[in-house]
Amino acid sequence: MKRDTHHRITDKISTIIAYAVLSGPIIILVVMMALSCYEKVRGTITFHSPFEKKVYYTVDGEYYHVSKDCPVLKDGDRVYSAYRKELTGKTPCEECAGSD
Numbered sequence: 001m002k003r004d005t006h007h008r009i010t011d012k013i014s015t016i017i018a019y020a021v022l023s024g025p026i027i028i029l030v031v032m033m034a035l036s037c038y039e040k041v042r043g044t045i046t047f048h049s050p051f052e053k054k055v056y057y058t059v060d061g062e063y064y065h066v067s068k069d070c071p072v073l074k075d076g077d078r079v080y081s082a083y084r085k086e087l088t089g090k091t092p093c094e095e096c097a098g099s100d
């Protein structure tokens with residue numbers, strides 16, 4: 001009887017160890033996923049933070065502008081806005097973004 005109990009406890013312990021071994025990597029994976037999600041969300045928030053500068057540009061224009069009313073932009077131009085980080089291949093306008 002005593003042996004039986006001992007056996008059961010050993011069984012329980014080995015079951016717990018088995019669970020730990022099995023769920024360990026899963027827990028690590030879940031934590032890693034949560035962390036990467038958090039990093040992604042944080043990145044997005046930083047990326048689109050209200051403190052970040054928005055700039056204005058035209059599709060054909062080679063420059064981007066800090067001011068929507070920049071004299072270089074013509075009245076008929078279709079002006080788009082974007083975060084400066086998103087905008088690649090355009091150089092700052094000398095009129096309004098030159099000092100940037």
Ligand SMILES: [Zn+2]
Nearest residue numbers: 065070093096
């Ligand atoms: Zn400009």
